[in-house]
Each structure stands twice: as structure tokens, then as C-alpha cells.
Amino acid sequence: MVGVNAEGRIVMANIQTEALFGYEPDELSVQLVKVDRTGTLKAAHPRHRADYFDDPKPRPMAAGIELGGLRADGTEFPRRSA
Numbered sequence: 001m002v003g004v005n006a007e008g009r010i011v012m013a014n015i016q017t018e019a020l021f022g023y024e025p026d027e028l029s030v031q032l033v034k035v036d037r038t039g040t041l042k043a044a045h046p047r048h049r050a051d052y053f054d055d056p057k058p059r060p061m062a063a064g065i066e067l068g069g070l071r072a073d074g075t076e077f078p079r080r081s082a
């Protein structure tokens with residue numbers, strides 16, 4: 001689990017996330033959540049995040065989007081459909 005603020009900065013992460021990504025807790029707190037660094041989601045993600053903070057309510061996250069992750073050592077998680 002990862003919690004972010006309206007600017008996309010990570011404000012909390014559980015211990016499993018820290019282990020999976022290979023960051024120490026204080027390193028995660030300075031990271032920004034980034035989506036699809038080169039594709040169409042890069043431009044859309046800040047708007048989606050702002051819309052959520054304007055009207056927060058439970059909703060599916062990343063349904064139908066190809067997801068991946070970048071570990072502290074630079075290796076990537078395989079992308080998968082959510």
C-alpha cells in the first residue's frame with residue numbers, strides 16, 4: 001500500500017512496499033508517483049489525481065492500465081494488466 005498527497009509525493013508506504021521496491025522508509029518519502037513516463041498516461045495522471053482529491057471516494061485504481069514499477073536498484077517490475 002502506498003499513500004500519496006495531492007502533488008503525488010509518497011507520504012506513507014507499508015513495509016511490504018518498502019521491501020518490494022528496495023527503498024528505506026525515508027527514501028520513499030521523497031519519491032513522486034510516476035505513471036507511464038513516456039506515454040499518454042504521463043499527461044493524464046496528474047489530472048486524475050487532482051480529480052480524486054477534489055472528490056475523494058472509493059474507486060478502482062488503474063483498471064485496464066498496463067502497470068509496472070521501478071525498484072531502487074533500477075530494475076523494473078514486469079508490466080501487467082490491472
